[in-house]
Amino acid sequence: MRNLSARVRGAPDRLLRDVSLSVAPGEVRGLVGESGAGKSMIGKAVLGILPRAVEVLSGEILLEGTDLLRLAPADRRRRIGATCALIPQDPLTALNPSRRIGPQMTDRLIDILGWSRTKAQDRARDLLAEVQITDPDRVLRQYPHELSGGMRQRVLIAAAFAAEPKLIVADEPTTALDVTVQKEVLRLIAGMQARHGTALLFVTHDLGVVSKVCQSLTVLYGGLVVENTTLRDFFPAPAHPYARALLAATPKYTDPGSSLVPVPQAVLDGVQAQVVAADRGWRNG
Amino acid sequence: MADGRGQVRRRLGLRLWLSAGWLTLLLLAALLAPWISPKDPLAQDLFLARLPPFWMDGTEPGYWLGTDSLGRDVLSRILHGARVAMTVALVAGTLTCVIGAALGLLAGFLRGWVDMVISRLIDIWMAFPPVLFSILLIAVIGPGLGAIILAIVVIDWTRFARVVRAEAMAQGAMDYVASAQVAGRGRTGTMLVEVLPNVLPLIVVLLTLEMGIAVIVEAILSFVNLSISTDDPTWGGMIAEGRTSVHQAWWVLVFPLITLFLTVLSFSQLGEGLKDRFDPVLR
Amino acid sequence: MQLFRAVILRLLTTAVTLSGVAVIVFVVIRVVPGNPIAMMLPPGATDEDVARLTALYGLDKSIFRQFLIWAGGVLQGDFGTSITTRQPVLGLVLGRLPATLELSVMALVIATVIGGFAALTGTRLRGTRSEAAIDVANGMALSVPDFLWGLVLILLFGVLWPVFHISGRVTPSIDLPFTTNFYLIESLVRLRPDLWWDIVSHMLLPALALAIPLAAIIGQVLKQSLKETMHLDYVTLSRTKGYSETHVITREALPNAVLPALTLVGVQFTFLIGGTVIIERLFSYEGLGNMAIDAVINRDLPLIQGIVILFAVIFTGVNLIVDLAYAALNPRLRHG
Numbered sequence: 001m002r003n004l005s006a007r008v009r010g011a012p013d014r015l016l017r018d019v020s021l022s023v024a025p026g027e028v029r030g031l032v033g034e035s036g037a038g039k040s041m042i043g044k045a046v047l048g049i050l051p052r053a054v055e056v057l058s059g060e061i062l063l064e065g066t067d068l069l070r071l072a073p074a075d076r077r078r079r080i081g082a083t084c085a086l087i088p089q090d091p092l093t094a095l096n097p098s099r100r101i102g103p104q105m106t107d108r109l110i111d112i113l114g115w116s117r118t119k120a121q122d123r124a125r126d127l128l129a130e131v132q133i134t135d136p137d138r139v140l141r142q143y144p145h146e147l148s149g150g151m152r153q154r155v156l157i158a159a160a161f162a163a164e165p166k167l168i169v170a171d172e173p174t175t176a177l178d179v180t181v182q183k184e185v186l187r188l189i190a191g192m193q194a195r196h197g198t199a200l201l202f203v204t205h206d207l208g209v210v211s212k213v214c215q216s217l218t219v220l221y222g223g224l225v226v227e228n229t230t231l232r233d234f235f236p237a238p239a240h241p242y243a244r245a246l247l248a249a250t251p252k253y254t255d256p257g258s259s260l261v262p263v264p265q266a267v268l269d270g271v272q273a274q275v276v277a278a279d280r281g282w283r284n285g
Numbered sequence: 286m287a288d289g290r291g292q293v294r295r296r297l298g299l300r301l302w303l304s305a306g307w308l309t310l311l312l313l314a315a316l317l318a319p320w321i322s323p324k325d326p327l328a329q330d331l332f333l334a335r336l337p338p339f340w341m342d343g344t345e346p347g348y349w350l351g352t353d354s355l356g357r358d359v360l361s362r363i364l365h366g367a368r369v370a371m372t373v374a375l376v377a378g379t380l381t382c383v384i385g386a387a388l389g390l391l392a393g394f395l396r397g398w399v400d401m402v403i404s405r406l407i408d409i410w411m412a413f414p415p416v417l418f419s420i421l422l423i424a425v426i427g428p429g430l431g432a433i434i435l436a437i438v439v440i441d442w443t444r445f446a447r448v449v450r451a452e453a454m455a456q457g458a459m460d461y462v463a464s465a466q467v468a469g470r471g472r473t474g475t476m477l478v479e480v481l482p483n484v485l486p487l488i489v490v491l492l493t494l495e496m497g498i499a500v501i502v503e504a505i506l507s508f509v510n511l512s513i514s515t516d517d518p519t520w521g522g523m524i525a526e527g528r529t530s531v532h533q534a535w536w537v538l539v540f541p542l543i544t545l546f547l548t549v550l551s552f553s554q555l556g557e558g559l560k561d562r563f564d565p566v567l568r
Numbered sequence: 569m570q571l572f573r574a575v576i577l578r579l580l581t582t583a584v585t586l587s588g589v590a591v592i593v594f595v596v597i598r599v600v601p602g603n604p605i606a607m608m609l610p611p612g613a614t615d616e617d618v619a620r621l622t623a624l625y626g627l628d629k630s631i632f633r634q635f636l637i638w639a640g641g642v643l644q645g646d647f648g649t650s651i652t653t654r655q656p657v658l659g660l661v662l663g664r665l666p667a668t669l670e671l672s673v674m675a676l677v678i679a680t681v682i683g684g685f686a687a688l689t690g691t692r693l694r695g696t697r698s699e700a701a702i703d704v705a706n707g708m709a710l711s712v713p714d715f716l717w718g719l720v721l722i723l724l725f726g727v728l729w730p731v732f733h734i735s736g737r738v739t740p741s742i743d744l745p746f747t748t749n750f751y752l753i754e755s756l757v758r759l760r761p762d763l764w765w766d767i768v769s770h771m772l773l774p775a776l777a778l779a780i781p782l783a784a785i786i787g788q789v790l791k792q793s794l795k796e797t798m799h800l801d802y803v804t805l806s807r808t809k810g811y812s813e814t815h816v817i818t819r820e821a822l823p824n825a826v827l828p829a830l831t832l833v834g835v836q837f838t839f840l841i842g843g844t845v846i847i848e849r850l851f852s853y854e855g856l857g858n859m860a861i862d863a864v865i866n867r868d869l870p871l872i873q874g875i876v877i878l879f880a881v882i883f884t885g886v887n888l889i890v891d892l893a894y895a896a897l898n899p900r901l902r903h904g
Binding site (some may be wrong): 405549 | 581584585586588589592593596597707708710711712713715716719720722723726727734838841842843845846849850857860861864865867872875876879880883884
């Protein structure tokens with residue numbers, strides 16, 4: 001993704017300010033920021049599901065060399081369907097309550113990729129087994145309300161990998177879950193990703209989660225990329241003061257008693273000035 | 286988003302004003318009918334039967350909208366018909382509203398056996414075909430303005446009772462009612478002082494809609510020839526007469542129909558507009 | 569066990585409602601002024617004749633006795649004898665019922681198609697001027713009752729552009745070879761497209777008049793329901809799978825949006841059936857409603873009773889069917 005800018009139609013300010021980031025095959029990139037920083041917006045832009053009110057002003061989204069934004073809407077849709085997938089935030093609302101699990105996992109394989117029904121069903125069965133669901137055949141015949149929240153999240157993870165996508169966007173996949181289930185789901189996503197070699201864009205506000213699953217990360221503030229780095233470089237000492245402050249504000253699992261440090265006002269002022277400067281450049285240019 | 290909503294509101298405002306304007310006009314017509322009617326609405330003249338409206342050939346001066354098969358002036362009859370329509374709308378609408386809302390409020394707030402009885406009655410009423418019921422009632426009570434009003438009240442009180450009951454129940458479950466009772470207000474006091482004002486906007490909206498319905502019921506009854514006496518001009522009676530001679534003199538049907546259509550539409554748009562005004566979400 | 573109790577409770581309240589209707593009709597029509605017996609006899613009949621006939625119809629007993637006799641008959645399937653035609657009420661009423669049923673169901677189908685189409689198009693085009701136009705048309709259709717739509721249709725398609733029939737159920741000169749009164753269905757079964765078209769061109773306008781307000785309600789409720797559904801995550805997920813907006817609306821959102829709309833549409837359908845009374849009158853359509861108005865005008869007490877009870881049975885029946893359909897369509901209730 002290069003120099004992507006977007007705004008609410010007709011609004012004076014941009015939501016995304018020249019965002020550039022990339023995810024290599026097999027890489028897990030964390031996308032971190034406070035709520036409203038635009039991290040979910042980026043995930044939506046990649047998957048072509050930006051709200052109608054949001055327009056892309058400039059930039060390109062490159063997927064294996066093709067700029068998705070240049071494709072005709074129908075082509076873009078199909079291309080994204082065939083090569084990308086989403087692991088949604090809330091497993092309780094992400095499965096259609098009136099359809100059985102099986103069709104919901106295989107519909108993309110059959111309708112978009114043109115697989116045969118049996119092949120798609122076998123695939124779904126294998127994937128369910130891979131996410132440690134004990135009786136895949138039964139689950140495929142069940143309705144979502146018959147499964148627990150954890151089961152549903154596993155189904156959604158398995159479904160995301162069904163078409164062997166090049167890129168998966170995980171939109172805060174653990175936020176809606178119990179802390180105990182969280183770890184398990186994280187391990188599951190990481191394991192699946194490693195086995196399938198998929199590029200994964202992991203959207204989260206939790207640096208603790210990033211430190212467990214990601215190799216690299218991008219920090220956003222106000223739709224502006226403030227840091228683009230690898231995990232190894234980031235964790236001992238982030239380059240940007242805002243990223244440093246954010247890291248300090250993250251509770252540590254190892255030391256739950258440590259007090260939380262809010263992001264200092266001076267740092268916020270500094271990064272806000274950067275946002276304003278970027279906008280000035282944009283308006284003049 | 287922002288400007289889109291502004292557009293919606295402006296359009297609502299326009300509809301509200303158009304509706305109110307038409308109804309005011311109608312009310313004036315009803316009040317002044319004897320003075321502004323160009324002709325006597327009851328005067329028959331078979332030599333002037335089925336005159337077409339003014340822009341067509343073969344008209345007589347003064348008969349703007351033509352005449353019916355007995356030679357009576359259509360415009361004068363519409364103006365006089367507005368008297369019956371407006372009386373029914375205002376009186377029947379208000380009476381239905383007061384009685385229905387009172388019963389609904391009682392059922393929703395007092396609960397217990399009062400609610401049991403009223404809810405059962407509503408169920409029974411809902412199982413009646415309303416038009417047939419009203420025709421039956423008029424057959425029993427006999428024709429006349431009072432009979433129509435009574436029939437409308439008897440049939441339509443459930444419209445208010447149902448909605449007000451549900452709303453009063455919802456309001457009654459809220460904390461402010463409990464705190465009013467804790468503060469030592471009696472049940473009736475709480476109902477009138479705390480619950481009623483919160484249900485009132487809803488009642489006003491329903492009342493406006495009910496007035497439109499009352500006009501229609503009157504038209505239907507006079508269409509079936511059970512309304513006032515056959516001589517008095519009513520829109521429904523004109524429509525019935527127009528329906529039979531629709532192939533020979535369409536204007537006898539068209540003009541009262543347009544009047545009735547606009548009136549019913551205005552009452553309901555007025556109600557919808559008021560609903561949007563009262564609805565804090567849309568505001 | 570819980571389900572069983574719910575069903576029993578439901579049947580009990582239905583029974584109470586129906587008996588309430590019976591009592592009220594019975595009492596109301598006994599107060600009708602005008603002696604139906606005197607109207608039946610030729611002029612010059614003696615008082616003795618009147619008394620004999622009055623006794624024959626049981627009108628000399630107290631209202632309470634009359635009710636017991638009548639209710640006892642009804643429970644055995646005997647609704648009494650019509651005063652004007654001197655035929656059993658049950659036969660008369662059942663003879664007209666098919667006409668009204670066909671008309672109502674046709675109206676329901678038209679309303680569902682138009683309303684469903686409006687809701688889907690409105691959702692597909694949300695945020696555009698077309699959506700606003702659909703909303704305005706919906707509001708109009710909703711505000712004006714079937715009676716007025718009927719008159720408008722008579723003017724448009726009966727007079728200005730006379731393509732459809734505006735009175736009757738079938739062209740009187742046609743000799744119908746039918747054994748049942750379900751003309752529409754029987755013409756299809758017997759593969760008679762000529763008759764079928766004649767019947768449809770008689771039914772279309774009254775059915776449309778009945779359908780317009782219901783279509784508006786279906787359009788409004790379904791669109792609201794769709795709008796709420798479209799925000800849910802599984803709809804978004806389906807978009808990322810590569811499906812078109814139309815597919816997403818019809819396959820993912822629609823099945824879940826239909827359910828909440830269903831209950832309300834059921835209640836509204838009973839209003840539609842109630843509306844057949846005046847619409848049948850307006851279009852001189854030989855159904856139950858038209859017969860009912862004639863019965864009132866002729867003071868045919870047993871016939872009025874029979875028709876009102878039948879309407880009440882249909883109303884409560886429709887509500888029951890809607891509730892069952894709701895349970896059958898909801899996977900949550902169906903399984904476990």
